[in-house]
Amino acid sequence: MxxxxxxxxxxxxxxxxxxxxxxxxxxxxxxxxxxxxxxxxxxxxxxVGLNYSCEKTLKPLYNIKNLEYSPDPKGLLDARESICKFYEKNGVFLEPENLLLTSGSSDAYNYIFRLITNPGDEILVSAPSYPLLSYLSQLNDINLKYYKLIYDGEWHIDFDSVKKSLSPRTKIFVCINPNNPTGSYIKRDEYEQISEIALQNNLVIISDEVFWDYNIISDMSSIISFSNCHDVPTFTLNGISKLLALPQMKLGWIVINGPASFRLSAMNRLELISDTFLNVNIPSQNALSKWFETMQxxxxxxxxxxxxxxxxxxxxxxxxxxxxxxxxxxxxxxxxxxxxxxxxxxxxxxxxxxxxxxxxxxxxxxxxxxxxxxxxxxxxxxxxxxxxxxxxxxxxxxxxx
Ligand SMILES: Cc1ncc(COP(=O)(O)O)c(C=O)c1O
Known part of the structure; x- marks a missing residue:
């Protein structure tokens, strides 16, 4: 036949x-x-011709621990602790049990969409923003609703457009912080409005902070990293593809913030999602603490x-x-x-x-x-x-x- x-x-x-x-x-x-x-x-x-040293990039992978496969769906503890140390240097105190490793931010979005949304649900995303989210949402059978960023010498969130895009099906407020391609950070007053909207409408926030450390503004005091905010259920994404310029090593993470009961339930469920795929490779996890030093x-x-x-x-x-x-x-x-x-x-x-x-x-x-x-x-x-x-x-x- x-x-x-x-x-x-x-x-x-x-x-x-x-x-x-x-x-x-x-x-x-x-x-x-x-x-x-x-x-x-x-x-x-x-x-782009950066000065990668073979020794500094690849030597951390030469590790006898890589011969063993004992995965942890949250990610290996040593790797999660090294991420906490990295944040601590920037004044952000995280607990390893509130971190879950992924193979990158796309993977992280995917897990969170599986966790939070049902088919036909909606998520709020800024326009302009980078195109990956439209594919990620289609693959998860959810719909993007846009809110506008407007420019008056600086980029701002247009909260009227946020309100227009909200519906009973909205589940997630996505902030890209700083946004790609506008390069604009979420400011303290914007954070307050986003939190208010999230709490009033029962939304969770995703803050994609893969470019966070590449700032070129002189005054950082007005900008907010969601990894340091605890009032609203929030997932903050980051990873080494941008932070350490190592996209090929496929390692990212989700920081879970919010009330304790939310963190616990979210993590339990995320662990099961992650355990189903176990996408993160062991060698990168074992190398992470060294890379934080060698890739500086x-x-x-x-x-x-x-x-x-x-x-x-x-x-x-x-x-x-x-x-x-x-x-x-x-x-x-x-x-x-x-x-x-x-x-x-x-x-x-x-x-x-x-x-x-x-x-x-x-x-x-x-x-x-x-x-x-x-x-x-x-x-x-x-x-x-x-x-x-x-x-x-x-x-x-x-x-x-
Ligand atoms: C804002 C933003 N988030 C996430 C990603 C994807 O990052 P990753 O390599 O960690 O999946 C990109 C890719 O360019 C990006 O621009």
Missing amino acids: QFHERENMFSKRSIWDFKVNRITELLKQIENVGESIIDLTESNPTK NVFNELSERIRKNYDYLLNNINTNIPLQLFNVEGGWNAILRLPNIYKDEEWVEIFLKKSGVYVHPGYFYDFEYESCIVLSLIINPSKFQEGVNNLIDQVLVCSSK
Whole structure:
């Protein structure tokens, strides 16, 4: 008998549009003719020429304990204790029993969605924000409802839009702190309003803090890490893919905060979810305490690079150029607003064809403002500067026509 694919063989949640977009098509054509481009979208730290030392990165993995497999669904105690020590240095006191290790933040979101939501439930997510959440929510049969971030020299949460998006099916308030790509942190007054809304509407909060330590604001006193807040049921996500620039080692964590009864029930259930998959590899868990020491130089190099690249934008985008640089407080990205003679996607095509530079269009991140592009700040500074100079030249040519 021959195989016949049934019309409904695949789940509805996997009916995606696999059509290649114009930008990806253009990139392929450029690649095929062997032309080089300056890629200002690169966000993979292992691909931007950082000074990783083989010894410092790989030696912690050479450990006899890695020959043994005795997993703990919460994650090995030694690894959880080393995370507590890391937070303690920053004045945040956590207990290892309130931590659960995951293979990364995507895994963490997935576990929390399994824990909190039923099919058809809704979660609140900011726009702009990074696109992964739309796939994660589809895979969990839940719906995203957006609240807006608005810009007036700084990014703020538009609480009217939060209220409009709330419904009896809302279960989670997601904060990305600092947000990708706007780089904006949650401020104390915003935290208070979010907590109030969460308590009134019986929501839990997820605060995704994978970029937390890459801050470039001088005054940290107004910003809030949810890992240090105890009144509302909250899951704070972080991991070494950004913090220690080790995405390949697949290790993240969830900090559970809130009233004791919530923490206990949430952890019991999360442990069972985690025990079903046991996704986190043992070697990374055994290496974590050492990596917190040995990877400090890569974190420092990356932080300096982000500051240097942002300073270059601050110094070179001035009132003589028809470009607006949005204020960055932290994270790995910067956003530029271009003259709206073209749409963001058209600008991206022009930069690819005429300037040999690749940037992301704002619509990838659900930008409301027209003609925004997103640049990665973790690029090697000389390459970054060359790319930005090419962009500025092109904008000047296009806007003088
Ligand atoms: C805000 C944010 N959270 C989480 C992730 C995914 O992180 P992980 O590698 O820990 O899954 C990304 C990826 O870029 C991100 O931008």
